[in-house]
Amino acid sequence: MAVVNTVPPEVIQQVAEYFTVLSEPMRLRILNLLRDGEKCVQELVEATQTSQANVSKHLKVMLQAGILTRRTEGTSAYYSVADELIFELCGLVCDRIASRIEEQAKQFRNFSLMARP
């Protein structure tokens, strides 16, 4: 299909919202914790050292974004990752950041202007 240059506003908006979910450190921390399987709210609270209200809020954001799924068992709510794409995205970004830093290091190494011949 042809990718036109005038992208509809709703498409732009939805893509932006998807990235917004991944733009908060606390949410990334939670997602990282959920990488090895589902966890309940309390476990996430203990692991993240933030308030329970805060964890619940972030979980709601990700749930509504379709990134997480929710399962209740008794009084507990277990969350797990529904959209594995986020790990791929994070991996790509991490690699890119790493490459940049390595490139930066090279810049300093190659800066031999003041070095003895």
Place this chain on the structure above:
Amino acid sequence: MAVVNTVPPEVIQQVAEYFTVLSEPMRLRILNLLRDGEKCVQELVEATQTSQANVSKHLKVMLQAGILTRRTEGTSAYYSVADELIFELCGLVCDRIASRIEEQAKQFRNFSLMARP
């Protein structure tokens, strides 16, 4: 290399900041315009229908994030994409959103509860 579960805060922070750049509709629009080569500020202002100050601000954000490069020619400033990864990321997200919507459509089609036998 082993990917540990306790990710350093600075890493989390940097990844979050990268996604933050992509979480604004206006920036995505500008990036989309820059897909087919460099453009000067004035061209972007005309294409986006926003103020020149606003365009300059967003360009600065992306420049400092290492996503754009800047080249001046006379009184004009030409910007172009330095980090092609963003297109890959946007493509992946768009595909995912499209799949979800298709899946949603299927849900409605399969909901024949009220249909005649």
Place this chain on the structure above:
DNA sequence: ACCTTTTATCGCCATAAAGTCATCTAAAGC
């Protein structure tokens, strides 16, 4: 029935950021 545990939600505050307007800087042309 009551109390505890777990989660969700509300009200509030502080902060961050997008957008606008006005101003400032720098290069080009006269």
Place this chain on the structure above:
DNA sequence: GCTTTAGATGACTTTATGGCGATAAAAGGT
């Protein structure tokens, strides 16, 4: 040198959101 044009920047307003505390709601155990 002055004006014009292009772009950057600072002050300001408005909005969105992260975080906290308190509270509500739901399920289990006593």
